Amino acid sequence: ALPISINLIFFSAALLIGLSACKSVNNATIITGLAYERQPLAHAQIALRDSTGKQFNTETNALGIYSISIRGVTPPLLVSVVSQGKTEDCSNNSRLRPICLAAIVTRTSTDSNFVANINPLTDRVVSDIAVSKGFIGPQQWVDSNTIGTIDTHIANQSLTAMRNGFSTALTLAGITNTATFDPATFPMTDTNPVTEIFSLLHHNRNYDNNTGNTGHTTLTDFSFRPIVGLMANGAYEPFDLQRARTEYLQVKNAHTRIFIVGDSTSAVYEQLRFPRMGWGQALASQFKSDSGVEVIVGSRAGRSSRDFYNSRWFTQMDYLIQAGDYVFINHGHNDQNCDSSKTLRGPADVKNLCTYPNDAAGRPQFPTGHPELSFQHSLERYIKIAQERGAHPVMFTPTARIKNAKGEQTTPVVHSHLTRQNANNGYLFTGDYTQTIKTTAQLHKLPLIDLETASINFANKAGEPGWRNYWLVVDPAINPFYANNAAGSTQVPDGTHFQKNGAEAMAKLVAEAIKKNQELVELQKYLN
Numbered sequence: 001a002l003p004i005s006i007n008l009i010f011f012s013a014a015l016l017i018g019l020s021a022c023k024s025v026n027n028a029t030i031i032t033g034l035a036y037e038r039q040p041l042a043h044a045q046i047a048l049r050d051s052t053g054k055q056f057n058t059e060t061n062a063l064g065i066y067s068i069s070i071r072g073v074t075p076p077l078l079v080s081v082v083s084q085g086k087t088e089d090c091s092n093n094s095r096l097r098p099i100c101l102a103a104i105v106t107r108t109s110t111d112s113n114f115v116a117n118i119n120p121l122t123d124r125v126v127s128d129i130a131v132s133k134g135f136i137g138p139q140q141w142v143d144s145n146t147i148g149t150i151d152t153h154i155a156n157q158s159l160t161a162m163r164n165g166f167s168t169a170l171t172l173a174g175i176t177n178t179a180t181f182d183p184a185t186f187p188m189t190d191t192n193p194v195t196e197i198f199s200l201l202h203h204n205r206n207y208d209n210n211t212g213n214t215g216h217t218t219l220t221d222f223s224f225r226p227i228v229g230l231m232a233n234g235a236y237e238p239f240d241l242q243r244a245r246t247e248y249l250q251v252k253n254a255h256t257r258i259f260i261v262g263d264s265t266s267a268v269y270e271q272l273r274f275p276r277m278g279w280g281q282a283l284a285s286q287f288k289s290d291s292g293v294e295v296i297v298g299s300r301a302g303r304s305s306r307d308f309y310n311s312r313w314f315t316q317m318d319y320l321i322q323a324g325d326y327v328f329i330n331h332g333h334n335d336q337n338c339d340s341s342k343t344l345r346g347p348a349d350v351k352n353l354c355t356y357p358n359d360a361a362g363r364p365q366f367p368t369g370h371p372e373l374s375f376q377h378s379l380e381r382y383i384k385i386a387q388e389r390g391a392h393p394v395m396f397t398p399t400a401r402i403k404n405a406k407g408e409q410t411t412p413v414v415h416s417h418l419t420r421q422n423a424n425n426g427y428l429f430t431g432d433y434t435q436t437i438k439t440t441a442q443l444h445k446l447p448l449i450d451l452e453t454a455s456i457n458f459a460n461k462a463g464e465p466g467w468r469n470y471w472l473v474v475d476p477a478i479n480p481f482y483a484n485n486a487a488g489s490t491q492v493p494d495g496t497h498f499q500k501n502g503a504e505a506m507a508k509l510v511a512e513a514i515k516k517n518q519e520l521v522e523l524q525k526y527l528n
Helices: 013-020 120-132 138-143 152-172 194-199 241-252 279-286 305-310 346-352 375-388 433-443 451-469 500-516 518-524
Strands: 028-034 045-050 055-059 065-070 077-083 099-105 201-207 214-221 226-228 256-262 293-297 326-330 392-396 494-499
Touching (some): 077 138, 099 120, 120 152, 120 194, 152 241, 256 279, 279 293, 375 433, 494 500
Parallel strands (some): 256 326
Antiparallel strands (some): 214 226
């Protein structure tokens, strides 16, 4: 059972031959491949560049397959695909980004037979090579219009890391020799068992904080557990295909689904960073085991309400939303990144992350002609999408930061989700984000979970140093990831994010708030 219906199984003999062994015909090289990201990328733009700088363009067919007949091609080849948008928007986060992936095919100069697939795994391999060449990510390499020298050690190292992370899944998919598997050159059609792996992955490209451009490739499993992407290169956390299959069926067949649209405070994290957890990761345990409720945590660290949509994080789960489901909208932390005078990140934050809160009278604020920069309007996009699908939007205020009235990381904690003008006049508009959320909920007659107030009260009850048992303060002896003064260590406490105890405590606060909210009576009966 796959996330898409694959029933197009008839191909012309010529196309099948092209996929299984690309051939040189009349001194021309025939290059064929499958472009796939969760599903075949139909009628997508393909650009192929060889090592001499020659570029060739074509388009995939309805099955995501392309074929190019080329004379005089010289490997290696850098192949890219763009779907649902324009190539020039692949590195742009200020509006909805298209699906963009790449692949590299390295052969000897005398080899004229090529298969060149493009998929999430090939994009990560290209990402690793691109970063080693000094690029932020794969798109910058593609945009450079040159391949340059490829370090075969880096390429082989990247392939080895990918094979190690996916070895069990590849074996389940019928790959008999995972040690030599290359997702770019392995002959496949849209019905090949390997494509099931691509269908149960979430692929995206990260965000570079300093420039605001798209960065290195990230992969998560069907339930948004990170596989690779925290670092620009390195080992993968294992992908469990059987678990992904089971979880897909559980979500598909669930009585009710809860989708969490949020940031780092509710997100799912790598085992590498345990006990760091988001409260969304702990919410499922608040529901009865036989409730038929499935919690899908699509939240992503560092994202604002605007960037979460534009950078395609929301698209990873919106196709699953059905009538009767719930969409928990939990943004506000990163929308505050609106200080254009801030050194280094300021302009990029304003361009890509920032949304402006309502004014003191409750009116949306935004630059003339740019309503998308209003926090209220940005939240309303998720409300509209949820309601169009027959789902129930629920508004959340953000969790508390450990900050007192002086801005110090200690108790008593106070409300801090607001902006005030600074000495550099860095803010175009200032105001209260929490109040904007409340206003938006009231305007649209939506349920509101005031998680900020609840978490402030929780933090102040824990006091100093008790809050450190819940927010992210981890002894490096427990996990060496937090050594060397890493953020979230005992040396550098993190008063924004949570460890396991805190995530579970926040999830319990959410459950308690649901029980008290008469607009959520249908959800109440499923809670423990």
